[in-house]
Amino acid sequence: MVHIILGLLLMALGVWGLYDEYYYVVDFLKGSIPLALMAGGLLAALAGFVPVKQEEELCDE
Numbered sequence: 001m002v003h004i005i006l007g008l009l010l011m012a013l014g015v016w017g018l019y020d021e022y023y024y025v026v027d028f029l030k031g032s033i034p035l036a037l038m039a040g041g042l043l044a045a046l047a048g049f050v051p052v053k054q055e056e057e058l059c060d061e
Contacts, residue, residue, distance in 0.1 A: 018025055
């Protein structure tokens with residue numbers, strides 16, 4: 001029960017923070033978009049280096 005009350009309180013504080021400090025939230029999101037794009041590009045590049053397992057190799061395991 002305490003977790004539910006604490007969660008609702010924190011959600012209310014978050015909504016109030018979005019309303020009260022809207023421009024700071026927008027600035028944070030605008031600043032985090034390039035970082036998310038770089039992380040996604042790094043993940044995609046790393047996925048390209050991992051060799052794809054053949055069907056025969058999967059059956060041997």
